[in-house]
Amino acid sequence: MKWRSLFLSILIFGYASAQVKTSEELKDEVIDYSNIQKLLKKDGLEKNAKLKKKIVQQIKVEKEKIKTEKFHYPSKEDFWGFASRMWLVKNAQELKWDVPRPDYGIRERFRKLLEEFGYFNEKFKILIVDSPNIARLGLPSSKNESLFILSLPFMRALDLTKTDISLLLLEDFFRLKEEMFKNNLNVDTSFVGGNFAKSEFNKVALLKVLKAYGEVAYKRGFSFQQQYELTKKMDKVLKSKPEVWNSYFQVLKKIDQLVKNNLMYKNYLKIYPSPELQIQWLSPKKKVL
Amino acid sequence: MESVIRILILGLIFSMPIYAQEKTVGRLYFQEFMGHLHEEPVDSSASLTAIQCAHSLKVIEKKGVNVPLGWMLVKAGEDLGFVRSKFLGKSRPECFQEKYPKFYSKLNFDLADLYYWGRLNDHFIEGESQAR
Numbered sequence: 001m002k003w004r005s006l007f008l009s010i011l012i013f014g015y016a017s018a019q020v021k022t023s024e025e026l027k028d029e030v031i032d033y034s035n036i037q038k039l040l041k042k043d044g045l046e047k048n049a050k051l052k053k054k055i056v057q058q059i060k061v062e063k064e065k066i067k068t069e070k071f072h073y074p075s076k077e078d079f080w081g082f083a084s085r086m087w088l089v090k091n092a093q094e095l096k097w098d099v100p101r102p103d104y105g106i107r108e109r110f111r112k113l114l115e116e117f118g119y120f121n122e123k124f125k126i127l128i129v130d131s132p133n134i135a136r137l138g139l140p141s142s143k144n145e146s147l148f149i150l151s152l153p154f155m156r157a158l159d160l161t162k163t164d165i166s167l168l169l170l171e172d173f174f175r176l177k178e179e180m181f182k183n184n185l186n187v188d189t190s191f192v193g194g195n196f197a198k199s200e201f202n203k204v205a206l207l208k209v210l211k212a213y214g215e216v217a218y219k220r221g222f223s224f225q226q227q228y229e230l231t232k233k234m235d236k237v238l239k240s241k242p243e244v245w246n247s248y249f250q251v252l253k254k255i256d257q258l259v260k261n262n263l264m265y266k267n268y269l270k271i272y273p274s275p276e277l278q279i280q281w282l283s284p285k286k287k288v289l
Numbered sequence: 290m291e292s293v294i295r296i297l298i299l300g301l302i303f304s305m306p307i308y309a310q311e312k313t314v315g316r317l318y319f320q321e322f323m324g325h326l327h328e329e330p331v332d333s334s335a336s337l338t339a340i341q342c343a344h345s346l347k348v349i350e351k352k353g354v355n356v357p358l359g360w361m362l363v364k365a366g367e368d369l370g371f372v373r374s375k376f377l378g379k380s381r382p383e384c385f386q387e388k389y390p391k392f393y394s395k396l397n398f399d400l401a402d403l404y405y406w407g408r409l410n411d412h413f414i415e416g417e418s419q420a421r
Contacts, residue, residue: 070391071391071392072388072389072391072392073389073390073392074385074388074392078385078388078389084387085406086320086395086396088405088409089402089405089406089409090402092405092408097412098405098408098412100333101412101414103414106414107414107415107416108416110416110418111416111418111419114418115418115419115421119418120418120419120420121417121418121420122417122418123413123416123417124416124417125413125414125415126413126414126415126416127409127412127413127414128412128414155328160344183407196391196392201391201392201395203395206375206396210419215420
């Protein structure tokens, strides 16, 4: 009996002491996060975790950026060359440019003409068309590139020399430099350089631009004011070389006669008003006594 | 057995000139937006196939084929034809199609468009003024 009570008391004491110990231990064992934090900081683990989080965030941003970039409309620098070519492609049958072309040595003469008057590093592309519907036209492209259309029937009808042709190209070159063609399009081009990742692709706007190309090329052309400014520019530039100035003057006379006598080119006046006035603007003023 | 070996050796000897006729001498990238592999080294010559920007082409040397200056004999897939050398380059170009992939795909060009786009480069009279 004694042994049993002793055993029980020991057990109870032991249990009680065990209980106390356990709670103390528990107290001790409560995780001291601040200590761990300090330890983590010391180990650089928290810094690493933050860095990893930052990298993941950066990757997400970059991925999103790459995804968005795929939806860019062409930049201004890329758009006009693309649009001009697209217009040529879409009007290939009407313009009839997919035919064997003569060279006439235009490339060399026009290059020399540009160099003679100090226009360097200017790239140009000339497309000969077998249609009288467009006599000649400069189309916008990238910063130092010009696209030109020249009508073979028009050149033949006027019996133009390569210098004459180059002078007409120079006129168109100045028109492009002054952005006359672009200004006359009169369409909204605000989508150029934009993005359609979060909106519908605006094909209508692009088609409107191409439609406006046709209107300028076939109907609206250039204004009297633009023609006046251009003729004065040609006058100023060519005056340093009288023989070239004279060639230009003679070309205008030839065109004037052609548009007055050949019905096929009556539309020319609508696009380039007017050779007769251009001749007047170039002619020395008569002195009134 | 001996006769079989003889026939094989003879066959090998006769077939050797055929292999020697066509040799790949390099690989170049097409640099323009679109273009054509021509049957003859002439701009107006028929198109064997249309080629897109960054198309990798094998440059070929073939016995008996005289390649004029400014042109190259190349292979696009199984087609052997001519491309103007000014349209080819050693490095992969930055193509419009890759720069603006969604814009390009939304245009849905048909085969006729692509054909004419390629032909444009054949017809352009190109030049550049230089500072002297």
